[in-house]
Amino acid sequence: KNVFWYVKSWVYLEAGEYKESNRALDNFFLHFPEEQNYALKFYGMNMRAGNDSNLGEAEKALTEAQNSIKGATKYFQTELNEVTAEALTITAEILSEKNRLNEAEEAIRKALKIYAHYFGGEGKHADQATAHQILGTVLEKMKDPEGALNEYMKASDIYRHLYKDNISGINYLGELFEKTALLGVTLKREDITHEYLKLLIKYF
Numbered sequence: 001k002n003v004f005w006y007v008k009s010w011v012y013l014e015a016g017e018y019k020e021s022n023r024a025l026d027n028f029f030l031h032f033p034e035e036q037n038y039a040l041k042f043y044g045m046n047m048r049a050g051n052d053s054n055l056g057e058a059e060k061a062l063t064e065a066q067n068s069i070k071g072a073t074k075y076f077q078t079e080l081n082e083v084t085a086e087a088l089t090i091t092a093e094i095l096s097e098k099n100r101l102n103e104a105e106e107a108i109r110k111a112l113k114i115y116a117h118y119f120g121g122e123g124k125h126a127d128q129a130t131a132h133q134i135l136g137t138v139l140e141k142m143k144d145p146e147g148a149l150n151e152y153m154k155a156s157d158i159y160r161h162l163y164k165d166n167i168s169g170i171n172y173l174g175e176l177f178e179k180t181a182l183l184g185v186t187l188k189r190e191d192i193t194h195e196y197l198k199l200l201i202k203y204f
Contacts (some may be wrong), residue, residue: 002031006044018051025051042072042083049090058094065091082127085114091129096138105142108135122154129158133176140179145186152180156196167203174204 009024025048032041049064065087072083088111095104108131118177122128136151159173167173177196184192 002040005031006040006047008045009047013047013051016054018054022048022051023053023167038071038075039083042068045071046083046086046090049087053090053094054160058098060092062094064091065094080114080117082115082118085111085118085131086127088114089127092131092138093134096134096141099141101138101142104138105135108138123158123161126159126162129155129162132158133200136179137193140183147182149183149187149189149192152176153192156180156199169204174200177204194196 005028006025006133009028012018012021012024017101025044028044029041032044045064045068049061049068051061052058052064053061063147068087069079069084069091072081072087075081076083086109092104092108092111095101095107100161112128112131112135115125115131116122119125119128132155136148136155139151140148156173156176159167159176163170181193181196181200184190184194184196
């Protein structure tokens with residue numbers, strides 16, 4: 001039963017129905033002892049943290065993410081696991097939104113190191129692209145446009161490698177390409193601006 005409720009909560013999450021996703025997670029945790037899949041439990045904790053963040057419950061979400069990190073590290077007997085990297089990514093995004101930028105940078109760089117270890121290198125998974133994009137946002141807020149541009153381009157390269165030409169209409173990629181093009185303008189990098197404007201025109 002808990003797998004059913006986990007999938008249902010994920011479907012609601014993808015639809016942007018965060019309250020409904022949390023209600024499904026309530027049932028997920030209620031039925032959890034029946035199957036004892038602790039790895040799935042920590043993914044559920046991360047999902048709730050993400051939902052609460054999107055619902056404006058930042059402090060609650062941070063606590064949930066930290067509890068997930070502690071539980072997953074104990075369960076896997078190492079912090080080099082995907083659950084921890086995911087929780088760190090959620091944490092970094094929340095901290096960035098709260099302008100706790102040094103903490104956000106530390107968290108997302110740690111997440112990137114764990115992802116690289118877990119996936120066997122850079123650029124293997126979309127979660128790594130998400131992490132690079134978050135780091136780019138943090139560095140842009142920290143007035144490091146060169147660093148931000150580098151991270152946005154890493155994120156774009158990973159997405160383009162993974163998705164090939166199947167990126168039309170994916171809104172977050174359009175936003176990423178736009179940010180990259182604008183930083184190209186700021187840094188007077190006409191080559192970058194031209195490249196990413198072409199991508200925007202082609203796919204969006």
